[in-house]
Amino acid sequence: MSAIDHLIHDNDHYVSSFPGARPVRPKLRLTVVTCMDSRLDLFGALGLDIGDAHLLRNAGGVITDDVLRSLAISQRAIGTREIVLIHHTDCGMFNFNDDEFRATLASETGEAPPWRVPGFTDLVEDVRLSLTRVRECPWLPYRDSVRGFVFDVATARITEVTTSDATSDANSQTAGH
Ligand code: ZN
Numbered sequence: 001m002s003a004i005d006h007l008i009h010d011n012d013h014y015v016s017s018f019p020g021a022r023p024v025r026p027k028l029r030l031t032v033v034t035c036m037d038s039r040l041d042l043f044g045a046l047g048l049d050i051g052d053a054h055l056l057r058n059a060g061g062v063i064t065d066d067v068l069r070s071l072a073i074s075q076r077a078i079g080t081r082e083i084v085l086i087h088h089t090d091c092g093m094f095n096f097n098d099d100e101f102r103a104t105l106a107s108e109t110g111e112a113p114p115w116r117v118p119g120f121t122d123l124v125e126d127v128r129l130s131l132t133r134v135r136e137c138p139w140l141p142y143r144d145s146v147r148g149f150v151f152d153v154a155t156a157r158i159t160e161v162t163t164s165d166a167t168s169d170a171n172s173q174t175a176g177h
Pocket of ligand 1 (some may be wrong): 035036037052059060092
């Protein structure tokens with residue numbers, strides 16, 4: 001059985017206990033932007049339920065143009081008001097070399113991709129950078145309630161990243177990961 005066959009099989013069980021459709025507008029009027037990492041169980045770790053929040057995920061939880069596009073839709077068309085950004089320890093994008101990756105793709109295929117794949121070297125600073133990108137996006141009508149966190153994959157605890165330069169708990173918790 002392939003992994004996809006497993007999904008199809010499990011869906012049969014899920015359907016039998018499914019409570020039914022929820023409204024399209026997320027109940028918490030919240031959007032979460034985070035990494036695609038398989039160890040981030042957003043429903044479990046944040047107490048979310050079906051229909052509670054929009055979840056946007058990509059490699060690193062990077063605030064790309066596409067994420068901003070989805071945030072604009074989320075707020076303007078579907079009524080969300082708050083945004084949470086979550087990066088995490090032991091991320092595959094830590095120290096990721098964008099130039100090298102793109103050069104490899106270009107040499108193997110003869111064509112460089114039009115997108116960048118930004119990595120990072122400082123987890124907390126990367127959260128701050130992401131917060132700034134969202135807060136400065138002119139197309140988002142609701143930017144007062146945007147908060148950033150680091151998720152520790154070893155403990156599942158989230159630690160808030162403040163925008164001040166004060167030493168953050170989040171950075172000290174990344175030591176050793
Ligand atoms: Zn990650």
